[in-house]
Amino acid sequence: MREITFGEAACEAISEEMEKDERIFYMGEDVGRFGGSYGTTKGLFEKFGEERIKDTPMSEAAIVGFALGAAITGMRPIAEIMFCDLLCLAMDQIVNQVAKVRYMFGGKVKVPLVIRVPFGGLRRAAAQHSQHLEAWFLHTPGLKIVTPSTPYDVKGLLKSAIRDDNPVIFFEHILLFQKKGYVPEKEYTIPIGKADVKKEGKDITLISYSLMLQRCLSVAQNLEKEGIDVEVIDLRSLFPLDMETIINSVKKTGKVVICHQACLRGGVGAEIAAQIQEKAFDFLDAPIKRIAARDVPVPFSPVLEDFVVPTEKRIEEEIKKMLY
Amino acid sequence: MREITFGEAACEAISEEMEKDERIFYMGEDVGRFGGSYGTTKGLFEKFGEERIKDTPMSEAAIVGFALGAAITGMRPIAEIMFCDLLCLAMDQIVNQVAKVRYMFGGKVKVPLVIRVPFGGLRRAAAQHSQHLEAWFLHTPGLKIVTPSTPYDVKGLLKSAIRDDNPVIFFEHILLFQKKGYVPEKEYTIPIGKADVKKEGKDITLISYSLMLQRCLSVAQNLEKEGIDVEVIDLRSLFPLDMETIINSVKKTGKVVICHQACLRGGVGAEIAAQIQEKAFDFLDAPIKRIAARDVPVPFSPVLEDFVVPTEKRIEEEIKKMLY
Amino acid sequence: MENIEEEKLLDMYKKMVRIRKFEEKVEELHIKGILPGLKHLYIGEEAVAVGVISCLRKDDYIGSTHRGHGHLIAKGGDVKLMMAELYGKKTGYCKGKGGSMHIADINIGILGANGIVAANIPIVGGAALSSKMRKKDQVAVSFFGDGGANEGIFHEGLNLASVWKLPAIFVCENNFYAISTPQEKVTSVESIAKRASSYNIPGYSVDGTDVLEVYRVAKEAVARARKGEGPSLIECKTYRFKGHYVGEGQRELSYRSRDEVKRYWEEKCPIKKFKNYLIKENIFTQSFLEDIEKEVDKEIDEAVKFAEESPYPLPEEALEDLFFEGVK
Amino acid sequence: MENIEEEKLLDMYKKMVRIRKFEEKVEELHIKGILPGLKHLYIGEEAVAVGVISCLRKDDYIGSTHRGHGHLIAKGGDVKLMMAELYGKKTGYCKGKGGSMHIADINIGILGANGIVAANIPIVGGAALSSKMRKKDQVAVSFFGDGGANEGIFHEGLNLASVWKLPAIFVCENNFYAISTPQEKVTSVESIAKRASSYNIPGYSVDGTDVLEVYRVAKEAVARARKGEGPSLIECKTYRFKGHYVGEGQRELSYRSRDEVKRYWEEKCPIKKFKNYLIKENIFTQSFLEDIEKEVDKEIDEAVKFAEESPYPLPEEALEDLFFEGVK
Ligand SMILES: Cc1ncc(C[n+]2csc(CCOP(=O)(O)OP(=O)(O)O)c2C)c(N)n1
Ligand SMILES: Cc1ncc(C[n+]2csc(CCOP(=O)(O)OP(=O)(O)O)c2C)c(N)n1
Ligand SMILES: [Mg+2]
Numbered sequence A, B: 001m002r003e004i005t006f007g008e009a010a011c012e013a014i015s016e017e018m019e020k021d022e023r024i025f026y027m028g029e030d031v032g033r034f035g036g037s038y039g040t041t042k043g044l045f046e047k048f049g050e051e052r053i054k055d056t057p058m059s060e061a062a063i064v065g066f067a068l069g070a071a072i073t074g075m076r077p078i079a080e081i082m083f084c085d086l087l088c089l090a091m092d093q094i095v096n097q098v099a100k101v102r103y104m105f106g107g108k109v110k111v112p113l114v115i116r117v118p119f120g121g122l123r124r125a126a127a128q129h130s131q132h133l134e135a136w137f138l139h140t141p142g143l144k145i146v147t148p149s150t151p152y153d154v155k156g157l158l159k160s161a162i163r164d165d166n167p168v169i170f171f172e173h174i175l176l177f178q179k180k181g182y183v184p185e186k187e188y189t190i191p192i193g194k195a196d197v198k199k200e201g202k203d204i205t206l207i208s209y210s211l212m213l214q215r216c217l218s219v220a221q222n223l224e225k226e227g228i229d230v231e232v233i234d235l236r237s238l239f240p241l242d243m244e245t246i247i248n249s250v251k252k253t254g255k256v257v258i259c260h261q262a263c264l265r266g267g268v269g270a271e272i273a274a275q276i277q278e279k280a281f282d283f284l285d286a287p288i289k290r291i292a293a294r295d296v297p298v299p300f301s302p303v304l305e306d307f308v309v310p311t312e313k314r315i316e317e318e319i320k321k322m323l324y
Numbered sequence C, D: 001m002e003n004i005e006e007e008k009l010l011d012m013y014k015k016m017v018r019i020r021k022f023e024e025k026v027e028e029l030h031i032k033g034i035l036p037g038l039k040h041l042y043i044g045e046e047a048v049a050v051g052v053i054s055c056l057r058k059d060d061y062i063g064s065t066h067r068g069h070g071h072l073i074a075k076g077g078d079v080k081l082m083m084a085e086l087y088g089k090k091t092g093y094c095k096g097k098g099g100s101m102h103i104a105d106i107n108i109g110i111l112g113a114n115g116i117v118a119a120n121i122p123i124v125g126g127a128a129l130s131s132k133m134r135k136k137d138q139v140a141v142s143f144f145g146d147g148g149a150n151e152g153i154f155h156e157g158l159n160l161a162s163v164w165k166l167p168a169i170f171v172c173e174n175n176f177y178a179i180s181t182p183q184e185k186v187t188s189v190e191s192i193a194k195r196a197s198s199y200n201i202p203g204y205s206v207d208g209t210d211v212l213e214v215y216r217v218a219k220e221a222v223a224r225a226r227k228g229e230g231p232s233l234i235e236c237k238t239y240r241f242k243g244h245y246v247g248e249g250q251r252e253l254s255y256r257s258r259d260e261v262k263r264y265w266e267e268k269c270p271i272k273k274f275k276n277y278l279i280k281e282n283i284f285t286q287s288f289l290e291d292i293e294k295e296v297d298k299e300i301d302e303a304v305k306f307a308e309e310s311p312y313p314l315p316e317e318a319l320e321d322l323f324f325e326g327v328k
């Protein structure tokens, strides 16, 4: 069973797709010979050259805008924004243009565009380098949002994103890049929009994605030993959101905890909680609990950041509170 | 009892505060002699001149950034972004700078800054001129968010916003500007963070803000005649969010409908619903219902826009569904 | 001057008239309360769109603005489908979803009007990139106003287009105002063309009310772009004869006088100027040109008729067209 | 050259040495795993911060960058509080909340380092506006890199500062790379100073490794700003002697050679150059300057000691300092 890192799996996905389809190209800051600030494009420049792996100026709005222009005129760009906080500089192009052109034009154009965005706090990088802004895009009709948590998932989902004729914003947690895991040699894809039950259980439903999914999983494994049977759902994509898988689990367990690294207020957990209580009201034995970063900018000092971001300890405690 | 329009009340608030405090100034596009694209500054230029009512170039990011620089060096700017959709062009300055500087600097700076933002669909202005993006800022620790619905409220709340030593993003619905209502001659302010029960009732709690609050109110008045007693809560500010008032009402009615003009998915309604089920789970007789714009960009054609944005009819039907 | 064949001149004249009459009709229908929404008229600026776009091929690209009707018509947009869109009808270019500020027709290279000022700059840059990567010689033209030239994206877009030597042309329609704000009051340079030097590309400043001058300069820029020699910036000094938007009314007087507008009408009307030239040079007779104008009147009437008779979309259709192969 | 009094020269030398030694210590502590987080060293660029800021008063403003330690020290930042902040201690400038990229000290005009490249440009512009509106003659200086000069906000900020004739100075630290990306590969002009013409302001390009040359030019720009004659753009050609961030290691070789770096060390070290000058001109003796260096060593050691001995914040303190007069 081949084990490679999350970062390698992502690059493999891009490389395989680029070999098959010459309309695909990649653009972003330091993605060329440097291989991407976080190793997002390791080895791709050597393979495809500067024509298809393009270093751009520091111009985030232009990166997305140029990619959009190329996408609606016959190319299939992958535009990288170096990290999530920088999306703030490209919001007009992403929200007012990319997400809306197809609809505004009456469905008369396709937008095969992937916006690839590393994110992730817990790197002691402070308030402007640690944000998780995926909830904004949940509130932006016209975008698909993908948030893989394992090497296997990132490869299969990134391939689907690249093949999608709709704009996809693809978030990868920087602290997952070095994580190793099983990734088959042979071709496969994972459909965008299906959640994945990473661990089955009957006592409580634990919903998460990206790095926090890993924390939830290890909490669930620990609790197993104490005889607590947690079902862990990896959303994989936030839109389309697989409510069916969620609701089925809730009907089974009656208890729900949602966990994400983005701050609590107005986060993805709010939408999921609102939908669960709407669709499975009578199955809930207790209030849905959201565990998320506390509602402050992400502080620098490790002591402070570790207090702000959900820890395994906090997740475990909240689960136990709900069960006893 | 003096009746003036919403727009007049807002300009009165600014004018009175500017007379009292010369550190206050106003900047934005076409806010000078033109009086603001939507009449946001009618008469202010004539009174205070171009030194204090500043026309800017079309540079939304600079408008907010310059205002921030002035705010942390002794001034108290009001920066206008002509309409909500344009916030996308200033997100870095608003989210990465304005909202975070005080915290990042360890509380060693004050940011007395008002970002004033007209918004509002239903003007047949299509996808790029009709967005309601307030939910993004709910997810941005460091900003207060104000959303008045009446002439009386806009004056009192805008005065509080101008006097606040924290950044406030202040949303006014363009279709409310011409609305007339009672506004006392004498000085008053309204504290930011207190919701207002616009109509008391015992059967069901209807929560809204801005223009939709007006629609909710008229629905409530109609239902009154049918003997349905709706309690209408005007949030007034989305952050701080007055959960106390909300929970007290829920405990009384056991049924909740939340209505806003922003699209449903990831909207403010999700956060409120999530908090209500967390804090008043045992008091809920039915799932919390969210009524919001449908999850598409706002279409141009009146036929389509009226289908997308909540109508009084839709609000009334949803309320009845919940009661019978 | 270099010779332009009659057929071309006739086409240019006809397009300018088509734009003018289309806009006059839009104004009339808006005032009558028949057309919903926001509309920004191109009246007075016809020579810019027609002068520039007459140098383009059908497969070249343009990115348009909030004041886009003129660009679309010049690029070959169908006035029937445009008018139907302004009515919010299902038969419109965008099935009623877009309206005045979002009309597009990719098949003839119209990448869309755009409600966000200057936002088309990088999109057009991307189309130029795509043309180059596909080894085509298609050229892409971005239109934007004097106000747009102060947006950050102007800087990012021109820098990147220059760095990558893309077949892009940036046309600044300097009509001296951004809504009410005079260009000189908010712009650090007198001539926007001067900013070309920041991107190491040619910058031209031309009389945007003289369609032939615009044509000549644009032709040079287009040739350059097609040859792979990179982008150009063309500033066309022009004038907006009507209010910023239909219905601005008296507010206009807060930033410009009736006399100023009157003077421009008298001295600078691009259509009058071009017509006089065509007649003076004995290229076409007055009566011939007036027959053309009547033809156009008919087209516009037919467009209105088509729009009037077209059905509205069904409310539920608002939920379609968001994703390719729908997603709920 | 115009005469600079000894005291000033000494202060400049001492500040350059303080920056260098502070950064060397930061690098050492990072490599030892003692300092958490991201750090961008100013080593090799000391002449820019010191040259420019030596022309400023205590009440003038600066806006700094992700590579900010040098600016802060030059403006009078306290190395104890800086080091404590880098340790994430409660006694740091930001109580441990900011870290390397967010140190600020409003009392001495430091409007903050900034993790978003070029984002300080409008903030500094706003400080200049505030100075003008308060009828003070304070000057505000924005530092940013060659990469930052391609961000849209550069354009918006310089245009507005020029239009409003503000007492602002824009200093581009052109160290030829944005992380791995060579300036000439992504920038349409060879010299960033050239872009001043787009804003109708003076543009200078100077050797940023020569502190006296930087000082002379900055002095001119500061005088201009103080007199109310508006902004200037100064490009300082300099070089980053270390990796983009501490720990970049071998990756550096993907964009520049060891030889290139070695050559700069040998020919362009701003401290060595300045020291040789001071000795050659018989302004100070070698031994005197070396005593200064030892003094600085002590300061830095004390700063480390202070940081080491300081307490960490309590976890719950993460919830403080968001709003003035807290809000829950
Ligand atoms: C980025 C942006 N800012 C502000 C607006 C509001 N607005 C619409 S048109 C306009 C003026 C545009 O001026 P200019 O670019 O000169 O074009 P013109 O209208 O003169 O043709 C403004 C401020 C907008 N649509 N987009
Ligand atoms: C707006 C923005 N884009 C990208 C980044 C990521 N990043 C941090 S530093 C840097 C390079 C900056 O280059 P330059 O402006 O030349 O400054 P230097 O590091 O060379 O001093 C980049 C791309 C950022 N912090 N901000
Ligand atoms: Mg204009």
Ligand SMILES: [Mg+2]
Pocket: D145, D146, D147, D173, D174, D175, D176, D177, D178, D179
């Ligand atoms: Mg650099």
